Amino acid sequence: MNPEELSRGLETRLIGRRIFSYEALDSTNDAARKLGDEGLPEGTCVFAEFQKKGRGRLGRSWSSPRGKNLLFSVLLRPRLSPAEVSKITLTAAVSLVKVILEITGVRAGIQWPNDIFCEGRKICGILTEMSACPPESPAEEGAHFVVVGIGLNVNSGVRELPQGASSLGEITGKSFSRVELARAILRQFEKDYLVFNKGRFEEIAGEWENYSLTSGRRVTATVLGRKIQGRATGIDGDGALWIRQDNGLQERITAGDIEHLCAL
Numbered sequence: 001m002n003p004e005e006l007s008r009g010l011e012t013r014l015i016g017r018r019i020f021s022y023e024a025l026d027s028t029n030d031a032a033r034k035l036g037d038e039g040l041p042e043g044t045c046v047f048a049e050f051q052k053k054g055r056g057r058l059g060r061s062w063s064s065p066r067g068k069n070l071l072f073s074v075l076l077r078p079r080l081s082p083a084e085v086s087k088i089t090l091t092a093a094v095s096l097v098k099v100i101l102e103i104t105g106v107r108a109g110i111q112w113p114n115d116i117f118c119e120g121r122k123i124c125g126i127l128t129e130m131s132a133c134p135p136e137s138p139a140e141e142g143a144h145f146v147v148v149g150i151g152l153n154v155n156s157g158v159r160e161l162p163q164g165a166s167s168l169g170e171i172t173g174k175s176f177s178r179v180e181l182a183r184a185i186l187r188q189f190e191k192d193y194l195v196f197n198k199g200r201f202e203e204i205a206g207e208w209e210n211y212s213l214t215s216g217r218r219v220t221a222t223v224l225g226r227k228i229q230g231r232a233t234g235i236d237g238d239g240a241l242w243i244r245q246d247n248g249l250q251e252r253i254t255a256g257d258i259e260h261l262c263a264l
């Protein structure tokens with residue numbers, strides 16, 4: 001995959017207006033961060049065929065065999081407070097499930113906040129990282145830039161992936177053009193990001209609920225080592241997850257990890 005190929009017929013105004021692609025990198029998120037520091041414009045994308053130090057959420061690693069899947073990061077410069085950054089991740093998750101369905105016919109769902117699953121296996125993860133302005137900066141209230149890193153398992157075999165993971169190829173028995181998928185994701189993410197940027201996150205949150213695997217389920221959330229068990233009732237206008245605990249108390253979760261429990 002090279003930038004020319006990825007840009008062909010892309011026709012986006014923002015996302016993908018600059019594209020970099022590499023055979024191998026430590027992490028596309030690190031490379032995009034560096035470009036962010038250097039002042040590259042919003043919408044710049046970094047793709048890699050292989051990552052030596054691919055990262056996941058909560059300090060986990062993200063491993064993916066060379067040349068089979070999609071590994072890329074998008075640099076954004078939204079005007080929002082650090083507390084709102086998670087909304088961008090939820091927006092990306094919504095874009096991804098829509099494109100996966102449109103291009104591959106696979107009905108995937110979202111496990112809060114942004115893991116994309118199909119048939120009980122994870123096929124895609126999103127890692128959003130933010131560079132906040134130093135306090136003395138004039139724009140101290142805003143996020144300086146945000147990097148949205150996406151790892152989508154497209155054509156790899158399950159044996160090449162970590163336990164519990166799968167790929168679109170494994171699920172359907174077909175192989176898919178990574179370039180076609182990447183272009184569709186950039187187009188859809190641009191549309192959804194523009195909706196978000198116009199202050200209409202509630203529309204995205206509504207779509208998120210349609211694809212949610214978490215809402216209505218019994219879950220255990222782990223937040224800073226504390227376990228909260230109950231039924232997830234859905235997300236609010238800030239993208240936080242609400243859990244009704246067995247003792248009736250409602251808990252609002254803004255970050256952390258959740259596990260779906262078997263009994264519905």
Ligand code: BTN
Nearest residue numbers: 027054055056057125126149151
């Ligand atoms: C997760 O599910 O924990 C998030 C995984 C995010 C992986 C992607 S791959 C491209 C980008 N670069 C990284 O180092 N991580 C993200």
